[in-house]
Amino acid sequence: MNQKANEAAVRSDFEQANLQHDVDEKLFKEGIGSDHVRNLSRVKEEQLAIRLKLETERTAVAADSAKARLAAQQAKIDEQKALYQLKRSQVDALHVRAGIHGVLQLVPVDVGQHVTPGTNLARVADPKKLKAEIKIAETQAKDVTPGQIAAIDTRNGVVNGHVSRIDPSVVNGTVTVDVTIDDPLPLGARPDLSVDGTVTLENLKDVLFVGRPVHGQPDSTIGIFKIIDDGSEAVRVNVKLGRSSVNTIEIVQGLKVGDKVILSDMSAWDNFDRIRLK
Structure with a gap:
C-alpha cells in the first residue's frame, strides 16, 4: 500500500509539472515567458517522468512479490490442512468398525492391550447369513x-x-x-x-448295497463272512465292491438281496472259510 501511495504522489507531481511546462512553453512562444523558466519546467517534467516510471516498476515488483508470498503462505496452509486430514483419518482409524451388520460375538482383547497389525479384535456375525x-x-x-x-x-x-x-x-x-x-x-x-x-455325491438307483465293512474300499474285492443256517454259521464269500458313501457301499458281485453278512473286523479268522456262531 505504501508503494502505491508513493506512485500516486509521484504521478500527481508529474502531471502538475507537465501542465506547468505546457503553460511555460506557451508563454515563451508568445514572448511573455522566459526561456530559463521554460527549461526548468521541462527538466522537472522529465525528472518526474523518470521517477514515475521507476515507481511504476517498483509497484509491479511489489505486487509480484506479494503474490509469491501469498502463494507460499497458501502452500503452507494446504500442507497443514493435509496434515490435519491425515491425523484425523488416523484417529478415525483407531475406531474399529465391522464391515457388515451383525451381532458382536467375541472381543478377544482387553482395553489398553497392545496388539500387532492383523490381530483379531472382535468377531461380528450376521445371524441371518450363516454357512x-x-x-x-x-x-x-x-x-x-x-x-x-x-x-x-x-x-x-x-x-x-x-x-x-x-x-x-x-x-x-x-x-x-x-x-x-x-x-x-x-x-x-x-x-x-x-x-x-x-x-450327496451321486444318486444311484436299483443298487444292491450293505453297510460299509471295516476294511472295505471302493472298487475292490474282499472276503466277507455271510451268515447261513439260520444264523448258526457263517462262510467266507468273495464280494466285489463298487462305489461307496460314508456308511454304505455298493455290492457289484458276490451277494444278493436278503443276505446277511458280518461287517465287523474278522481278521482273526482270516485262515478260516467257515465259522460257527454262538
Missing part, C-alpha cells in the same frame, strides 16, 4: 466338488444347501467343506452351532 463348515475324511473328500447338494442337520431341523468351497489343506485327517445354506434358517440357528452335514 456350515463340515469335516470330511481326506479319503472321501476327493469325490466332493463345488455345487453338490448338501443337507445340514441343525438339531432343530434339516436345511438344504450346496457345497460352495473346499479347503485345499488337510487338518488332522479331515478336509473342511463350506456349505451355503439355501433354505431359511430354523429357529435356534446361531454361529458356532454344532451340526451334522451330508453331501
Whole structure:
C-alpha cells in the first residue's frame, strides 16, 4: 500500500509539472515567458517522468512479490490442512468398525492391550447369513466338488444347501467343506452351532448295497463272512465292491438281496472259510 501511495504522489507531481511546462512553453512562444523558466519546467517534467516510471516498476515488483508470498503462505496452509486430514483419518482409524451388520460375538482383547497389525479384535456375525463348515475324511473328500447338494442337520431341523468351497489343506485327517445354506434358517440357528452335514455325491438307483465293512474300499474285492443256517454259521464269500458313501457301499458281485453278512473286523479268522456262531 505504501508503494502505491508513493506512485500516486509521484504521478500527481508529474502531471502538475507537465501542465506547468505546457503553460511555460506557451508563454515563451508568445514572448511573455522566459526561456530559463521554460527549461526548468521541462527538466522537472522529465525528472518526474523518470521517477514515475521507476515507481511504476517498483509497484509491479511489489505486487509480484506479494503474490509469491501469498502463494507460499497458501502452500503452507494446504500442507497443514493435509496434515490435519491425515491425523484425523488416523484417529478415525483407531475406531474399529465391522464391515457388515451383525451381532458382536467375541472381543478377544482387553482395553489398553497392545496388539500387532492383523490381530483379531472382535468377531461380528450376521445371524441371518450363516454357512456350515463340515469335516470330511481326506479319503472321501476327493469325490466332493463345488455345487453338490448338501443337507445340514441343525438339531432343530434339516436345511438344504450346496457345497460352495473346499479347503485345499488337510487338518488332522479331515478336509473342511463350506456349505451355503439355501433354505431359511430354523429357529435356534446361531454361529458356532454344532451340526451334522451330508453331501450327496451321486444318486444311484436299483443298487444292491450293505453297510460299509471295516476294511472295505471302493472298487475292490474282499472276503466277507455271510451268515447261513439260520444264523448258526457263517462262510467266507468273495464280494466285489463298487462305489461307496460314508456308511454304505455298493455290492457289484458276490451277494444278493436278503443276505446277511458280518461287517465287523474278522481278521482273526482270516485262515478260516467257515465259522460257527454262538
